[in-house]
Amino acid sequence: MDLSIPRLRMLRELHRRGTITAAATALHYTASAVSQQLAQLERDVGTRLFERRGRRVQLTDLGVLLAEHAEEILTSVERATQALEEAGESVAAKITAGVWASVASGLLPGALTSLARSHPGVVVRTRELAPEATAAAVRDGALDLSFVIDYSNYPMTWDRGLERAVIAVERLYAAVPAGAVPAASVTLAELAEHPWILSPARSHFGHAVRLACQSAGFTPRIDHEVEEQATAMAMVAAGLGVTLVTDLGLALRPPGVDVVALGEALTRTVSLAYRTNTARRAALMLVVDAVRTAAAEKGLGADTALPAPTTAEPDPAPVPDPAPSPDPVAAPAGRLGLR
Incomplete structure (x- = not known):
């Protein structure tokens, strides 16, 4: 099984935010690009990670499980990157x-x-x-x-x-x-x-x-x-x-x-x-x-x-969220598109 770091990052954002549109906004990709990459991730692991609920998608139990591991994997990647930088001569x-x-x-x-x-x-x-x-x-x-x-x-x-x-x-x-x-x-x-x-x-x-x-x-x-x-x-x-x-x-x-x-x-x-x-x-x-x-x-x-500031809660961004849109997970994998 080959797990792509960018695709795991997209899965994590979908788990955090609930919709592909919101995940795409956070990562500065188009919703269709995220949809395509998540569909490829599903093929990579060989099991269903998403299921349709009307016009939206929802993580399956295995999708949630992989999303939770994705959080650990991405944190480890960040720590490894930092360790390599610190170990180098320059x-x-x-x-x-x-x-x-x-x-x-x-x-x-x-x-x-x-x-x-x-x-x-x-x-x-x-x-x-x-x-x-x-x-x-x-x-x-x-x-x-x-x-x-x-x-x-x-x-x-x-x-x-x-x-x-x-x-x-x-x-x-x-x-x-x-x-x-x-x-x-x-x-x-x-x-x-x-x-x-x-x-x-x-x-x-x-x-x-x-x-x-x-x-x-x-x-x-x-x-x-x-x-x-x-x-x-x-x-x-x-x-x-x-x-x-x-x-x-x-x-x-x-x-x-x-x-x-x-x-x-x-x-x-x-x-x-x-x-x-x-x-x-x-x-x-x-x-x-x-x-x-x-x-x-x-x-x-x-x-x-x-x-x-002495408060410690996340700063709520006053910019309104984009209007909700359908979140289909597309079948063919496509090229990532930057917003």
Whole structure:
């Protein structure tokens, strides 16, 4: 019997999440690709692992048994990988990191260039995700580590199975059309009459800014909801409204946008999250050190970081789950497709 590690990982996610659609989302594959690979796993073991329940599939008793062993197997593989890295004369590893736009453009180029010079055996591959989804992807094994954020007025709850290393502390500023605010600083209340350009309330950034505005005594009139700071500032440059921007986001500022200090102190802490059982993995710590150095070189050192949350429950991602869809396990094995 030949058990494929990727297929076992898919089986584990199906057991954890209950549907192929949810498992595929967690692993960043298409549902059809996961379905095909699970069907191949069933053929590999020569017994039924799934049974149909209407338009859904459910693990059989043997499927549950194999899924429970898959958890142990995958943990052992991770430990073996760490042991081999530690035993080598030089560190060699492939690390998959979750990123989003401002950290990918503002921190990673310098960090990865420096890392490649000092430790060429450490190869870092990145995957762009919404900040709200990154911690869960690390917890579930889809990523080795990922950037996560806490806002000074909206700290995240934390998972006991994860640790984090603080990388940077960013300030937030008002981004306004050129000439709209002639003063050197502005309070949020003074921006209350302007139209706003913000990310949706389900995002950490969008929620934190809405909370700050409410604390200042108003609910922002949001004319445009966009996901990225670069998009928001392009709309600010066109005179369509105001927004807030972080230190790393300033690198994305187009002409026609003034950046004005906020009267209120609003900051966010950027950290790298990784699983507790990988905390001794040398390659991970090399990546952490490289990114932390890149942040310090930009004046965003971690010495003024926010205190870590004291709660220890998993951070609920505010992004809604995709609509449920049929979960047939397809017969022919196919090529894995990335989302």
